[in-house]
Amino acid sequence: MTEALAHGVGERSDLPIPLFYAYAGAFAALVVSFLALGLLWADSRFRGDRAGRVVPLRLPGRPARIVTLLLALHTTGLLLLGPVEDNAAPHLVYVLFWVGLVPASLLFGPVWRSLSPFRLLPDRPRRALPARLGYWPAAGGLLAFTWTELVAPEPAAPPTLLVFGAGYAAVQLAGTRVYGHAWLERGDPFEAYSTLVGQLSPLGRRADGTRVLRNPFDGLDAVEPAPGLVATVCVLLGSTGYDGFSTAPAWVDALQSGPLGRTALGTLGLLATVAVVALLYGGCLGLAGLIGGTRGLAPRFAHTLVPIALGYLVAHYFSLFVIEGQRTLVLALRLDLVVDQNAVAPETIAIVQVLAIVAGHVAGVVAAHDRSVRLLPEARAVAGQIPLFVLMLAYTLGGLTLLFAA
């Protein structure tokens, strides 16, 4: 049984990116931010949910969900009864499902919505979903999952995964029973996650269910502000950030020889990272509101963090997905193949990491610019954006620093 420190599964982590790459990325982020301030459009361009060309596409929902249900049962069976050595289940959970959800959603839109076995349940709400609940259950669920993955004493051990899986299933069953499928949209952490990432897919899904081909920026613009949305995005950014520094020698030393013990300090580290991300966001958005003379901006800019979080996720999981993805297939299908652990060169990994972080930054800046010129009074739109760009630069430089130093 492997008990790597980070990522739940995986035998290796990435080398630090070369200093030059970090500088090039930081420089790119700075230049793009200032160019965006001066050169981008003065009137909002993105049309959110109205944008896109309708694609007449009906997906067979039921069979796909039944396949997922069978896969989930198979994984549970492996966790309960599978071999101690070379059990495929942790890889199926952490690599195929959790990491695979990102590229799948990026390509095909909100895939977990189409695959979720909970949507096989009848949609008979007993009560209307309270609006103030919003994304809070998803934020909590994602925090619980990332805690399991990054902090739990044995993230890949069957009992750990079974406890998480049982809790997850129980909450979804109860939520669906009371609130119907409306619960799953924002209460199922993985559906909320997949739908948020899927907003950046060219193959989008409108609120009324129509499939459209659209500019990813329009998809991003269609994210509805709701309570807990900021928290959800901050959990994604913060947990990936924590993943970044959790293998740093100083932190490893503190974890295993500090007075608090590994799990307590790890939990504090994870929560503190999420809190720093959220405080930075709250502070900068408050400042933007003051400069722009507009209140209540925080939820209406949360979508701009989605591409930044996505950049972090790609940077942290790219090599894991390529290498452990092979192992997942080898283990799950019992193939007689050897995993090529040198499948991607360190230079390739470094380039993908820096490009992902910088591309996420650029997309975030563009989305924030468009939202600013829509919401802020014309005379203050440029000045009001400055705190937003400072915020994004902080996230981007933070991400690059983690790649470089940890």
Add this chain to the structure above:
Amino acid sequence: MSGGARAEEASPHRRARTARPSWLAGMVWRAGMVWLAGVAWLAGTVAGCGPLSETHREPGNSHEVATAPPGSTGGEARAEITVRAGRVSPPPGWVEARRGQRIAITVTSDVPDELHVHGYDRTAELRPGEPVTVRFRADLTGVFEVETHRSGLVLTQLAVR
């Protein structure tokens, strides 16, 4: 850019309000991609031809970390680690190596345990007080944890470039 703008003004039938947004967004998107590709290319060429990228954590530059400069002991990267009362000394750091270099990790533990080098999947039985050395050639790149299985301690991380 200016040619395009003129053409737009000159054509009276263009549905400017609806057509422009995606057109402009597309331009920005493409320009951004070209620019990013340029940065990536620049990064690739500069990093590929000089020692610029190797200033960070060069073996021997770091402190309190079990590293050995390559070439010092017949091209072998070595680390000597002691585990006493659940404490690792020197504190878990990095062992730096180049791909193809030989690695020797010597561990002395005060309790019976099993040594495991992740990725390379080397294991060795540790008997109390007896130094045990695992030797192998670093043929996988990346950062790999060296840990004890029973006490679950990270002893060091092996960084192979």
